Structures are given as structure tokens and as C-alpha cells.
Amino acid sequence: MLPAVETPSEAAPSVTVSESRDDRGWNAYAAGHAAGTFYHLHEWSRINRELFGHESHMLAAMAGGNVVGILPLTLVKSRLFGRILCSMPFVNYGGPCATSPAIAAQLVDAARVRSVALKANYLELRCAAPLDTDMTASTRKISMTLKLAADPEVLWNKYSSKHRTNIRRSYKNGLTVKSGGLDLLPTFYAVMEESWRTLGTPLYSRRYFQSILETFPDCTRIHVCSRGEEPVAVAFNGEFNGTVEGMWAGGTVASRALQANYVLYWEMIQDACKRGLQRFHLGRSTADSGAEDFKKKWNADTLQLYWYQHRPDGGPAPSLNVDNPKFQLAIAAWRRMPMWMIRTLGPHIARAIP
Secondary structure, three states, X not given: XXXXXXXXXXXXXXXXXXXXXXXXXXXXXXXXXXOOOHHHOOOHHHHHHHHHOOOEEEEEEEEOOEEEEEEEEEEEEEOOOEEEEEEOOOOOOOOOEEOOHHHHHHHHHHHHHHHHHOOOOEEEEEEOOOOOOOOEXXXXXXXXXXXXXXXXXXXXXXXOHHHHHHHHHHXXXXXXXXXXXXXXXXXXXXXHHHHHHHHOOOOOOHHHHHHHHHHOOOOEEEEEEEEOOEEEEEEEEEEEOOEEEEEEEEEOHHHHHHOHHHHHHHHHHHHHHHOOOOEEEEEEEEOOXXXXXXXXXXXXXXXXXXXXXXXXXXXXXXXXXOOOHHHHHHHHHHHHOOHHHHHHHHHHHHOOOO
């Protein structure tokens, strides 16, 4: 167990940081905090443990019997990259959510202590806002954020004429979109298998996505864009605190020629508006990439993500992104593998890539 970390103050009750197993108090705090996200929910600890075999350490700051800060951590044990203590792996971000910067700093300090106790090779905190810390931050990743309106026509009228023309043109390709949950999982997964193979990226097991849908039935939504009976593009979104989180998306080879993403994104945006959501994080992207350019067309603003890294041994942070030359050979080989091999090996590899 993590030793309690206390900070006395003359102006406020002392704050203690320790591991929490109380999902109700934890989730209530996340729901009541402006920075609380879908990725902060306590249930992710069980999903990562049961589906991947990774242990989670849910750090909570307490004052006067009340939660005043949370920091979910998961230890990813990987033969490829070592032992990584991360908040949050496999999703877009996590990081401390706290009542004050001082309490956030205590949570970060407690995470550092835990990284040493767990003999982690490094600690990584994926944050949607900067921290007051001496940890080194990577700013390669961004989240494009779209402010929604009750009437989607308000957004439509603000798009450039060229963008509206592209959307209309893509509809003429006979594209339609339907949304749902577990009922659309087989279709979603089949498209993702093809899409991620093209990218050279191993895909998580189907059971992982199933577990997320079953755990958060009211907070998750799959969208499938099809031409007739042929699915060509898909997206998997989470919803929490009035925000849609674009989590995973993919398309078949045919989707590019059909410009399917124009229809898929416009239908998702309309759906979110009509159901009263206020923001749409259009998924994580690499800065200055084609994905960022596409999302800017929807008048989305760039939200800088900060991935803080700490090496307990004081060494430099590792380069685990796809631009690292040593990964390019593996990506090229993965694209050439037969699908049966990808289905067999993919989930085992993906669980070790945070």
C-alpha cells in the first residue's frame, strides 16, 4: 500500500493521499469537477485488470472525509517497453483531477513514490491541461475540441462553403449512419481490424471493447457509416460530463474514395447536439498532421495535451511514438501479415502498448 502523504495547512484541513477502492465517492467527485472526464471513472481499473491483466492504483486525496482529488494509475508490464505506470494507458488522457493545484501536486508526488515502489521504468501522466511540475512534457499530441449547440444548424451555418459542399457531395455516395451499442460491435470490430492492419497497428481484443460497452452502457456509443449494406467507416465514443470523447475510429479502403468521414462526423455531431451534449473532443491527433487538418474543418479548437514523463532512475524519457525509426520495420511487417496471424497475435501485443 502507498504510504499516506499528508500536508498540514493552517487554512485548511490536512490532505491525505492513499489508494481508493470506493468507486462511488470517486465517480461522484469526477462528475462534479469541471476537469473530470470519462477516462477518470473508477471502473477502468477493473477493465484494465480483467482484460489486460494490468494492476491499477487509484490514488485519492482526502480532506475531512471528502475526496478532493483523484489520479488513476495503471501499471503496464511490457516486454517491449518495460514497466510503465501510466494515467491513462490505451485512452486519450487522464492525469490528476483535483480541487487545487497544490492537491494536484500532492497526487503527482504520490505517483512518483508509487513508481519507485512498483519498480516502474518510468511514469507517464497524460494530461489535458499543464501541471506545475518539473517533469518533462511531450506536446506531440492534441485533442480537437468542438463546442456544440442545441440546434446543429447553428454549427452548419458557420462551416465554410467548401466544407458544406464536401459534406453534401459525400452524402451523394449513398452513405448512411446508424448508432448503437453492443449490437454494432461485430461490425465495428471488423472495420477496425482492416483499418488498423493498414496502419500497421495491433488491435485490442474484441472482448476489450465489449467490456467497455457492458460497463458503461449509458456512456458509450458506436457509429457505423455504410454504403448500402457495406460498412465503410466506424467510430467508438464515450460520453461524460456533457462531453463526447472520440476514442477509436477507422475505415476500410473504400471509405477514402467515398469521403465517408464527412458523413460520419456530421451525423455524430448532429446526434450529440440533439441529445444535449455541450462539447465534442474529436479524438487524439498528432500535431500538424492530416487528422488535425480534417478536424479543423469542423471549426474545432486545438486543445494541447501534455504527456508528462518521469524516470525514477533519472534517465531520459523513452521515444515510444511511431516516428521512432526502430518501430518502422515492425509496422511495415505488420501490414504484410495474413489476417489470421494478426487476429492471433494482435491483442497480445496491443495490451502491452500503452
